[in-house]
Amino acid sequence: MKLTDPVIKAAKPQEKPYSLADGEGLAVYVQPTGAKWWRYRYRFANKAKMVSLGVYPDVTLRAARVERDRLQALLKQGVDPSQNRQEEKLFAKIAAENSFEAVARRWWDNWKEVRTERHAHYVMRRLEADVFPVIGNRPVTEISAPLLLMTVKKIEARGALDIAKRALETCGQILRYAVAHGLAERNPAADIKPADALKARKKTNYARLDAKELPELLRKIDEYDGQLLTKLALQLMAHTFVRTSELIGARWAEFDFEAKQWRIPAERMKMDTPHIVPLTEQALAIIQQIKIISGGLALLFPSERSNSKSMSNNTILYALYRMGYHSRMTGHGFRGIASTILHEQGFTHEHIELQLAHSPRNSVSSAYNHAKYLSQRALMMQQWGNYLEAIKAGAKVFQLKIA
Known part of the structure; x- marks a missing residue:
């Protein structure tokens, strides 16, 4: 018989763990502590295996069934769900280590060595305020020209035209660093020219007397x-x-x-x-x-x-x-x-x-x-x-x- 929410909620802890089966390998295991864990049991290469699907009610009955169906689909494709999960965790770890923010901070550590402390601090502060909240969590390999354009357009929208231009230039430097270190194949910022993407700022002179x-x-x-x-x-x-x-x-x-x-x-x-x-x-x-x-x-x-x-x-x-x-x-x-x-x-x-x-x-002028x-x-x-x-x-x- 299929499980229902009232049945799961009514299940009381006992001295030893016990399970309530929902069918097709899915069951909820009631622990002596009262915790109720979802488990999915299956066979792969003639070996019995099991993966955890989370805790009820954080993972609902419906969500557990959807995840079971997804894992069954993997089995039909000849993929071990447990191995697939480990690979996904590894890919997620790599993506986190190579997120735009992580790469930007590595670039900054290298770049700041020949800059003044004040200037370096300003650049990082602008990244933290305007860029990281938008694309910081994205893997550097997923940064695209439209995504960069969206980021700097948000800065431009509040009237900070100079900051928007500098943000785009800084992102370009970060992505060039990523390409140089084998973390990305190309720099999408190269496809965007500030003059084409951002509004022109009318140059004004400081007020002064004759x-x-x-x-x-x-x-x-x-x-x-x-x-x-x-x-x-x-x-x-x-x-x-x-x-x-x-x-x-x-x-x-x-x-x-x-x-x-x-x-x-x-x-x-x-x-x-x-x-x-x-x-x-x-x-x-x-x-x-x-x-x-x-x-x-x-x-x-x-x-x-x-x-x-x-x-x-x-x-x-x-x-x-x-x-x-x-x-x-x-x-x-x-x-x-x-x-x-x-x-x-x-x-x-x-x-x-x-x-x-x-x-x-500049690079062609004599040293100052x-x-x-x-x-x-x-x-x-x-x-x-x-x-x-x-x-x-x-x-x-x-x-x-x-x-």
Whole structure:
């Protein structure tokens, strides 16, 4: 007689295990503990064998019968169900070891060796946030171009166009690694060009003033009635034209006052290479004022809330807003103004680009030397400091002296 759910539920544990047969090799075994295990008995190559199908009621009567029928179909094909199960477990283990996430983490361990800790951490964080949740569990051999496209399109849908493009490029590197190590036969990312798959991002320049408006801005900075450290940060930014993140993260340990240099380590630079900022007389005078406020701390520009955290990016921006430059000027704008004026005054393009930390970094360019043309750059920076001092004081015409 076939089993029914009421019969199975009513079965009580006894001192010894006993079975309730459903027919065609399927039975439920009631244990002294009360657990009820499904078993399927069969013969293969004239040998009696058995496989477990799980525990009732997690595996229902209907599900157990479906699985029995599947195993019977294997027997008719000459396949041993027990051996088949072992092979499936092995294949699943191999697939898990070669999942996209597992391969990506092996690639990352190899790739990160020549990258900065900050950059490597960012790449893994983006994979964990945007890629692994979608395709991380998929065997790397099952990753297809449409699957990759779906992944990056989800990122694009929230407006993160740059992150979507970088995610696609990173996936391509991971899959090339898989091919190189015999884990996949081809790289499907090669079939997708970011320009064809993702929306184009309209390039926008940072808001900045015209050079003729710079004298008034410098005077307004001097008259700024907000936090003194914020005013000093703006003054130092004007004289050094570093990026906002490089400025607010400045540490006293980076300054060599004897050499009159600010040496920014690679991990704090956008291009992942160290950078030297020659310190002018004007910049050193500003730094001496900063030292009175934060000289005993690690950071030049600590947050108002915590000495261990740096000033916010928005602190600079909001100060410019308060001075009347909303949507007209940003911290980054000082870089553009300096570049324009220095070029107009005839300074060497390469010297300016090096000081802006814009040096090209690709496989065909020469190795980046952060100390290249340092003496020429130091003279240029001092001329820039003199220029700012003169126009702030009201000089109508001031020609920088080119060494």
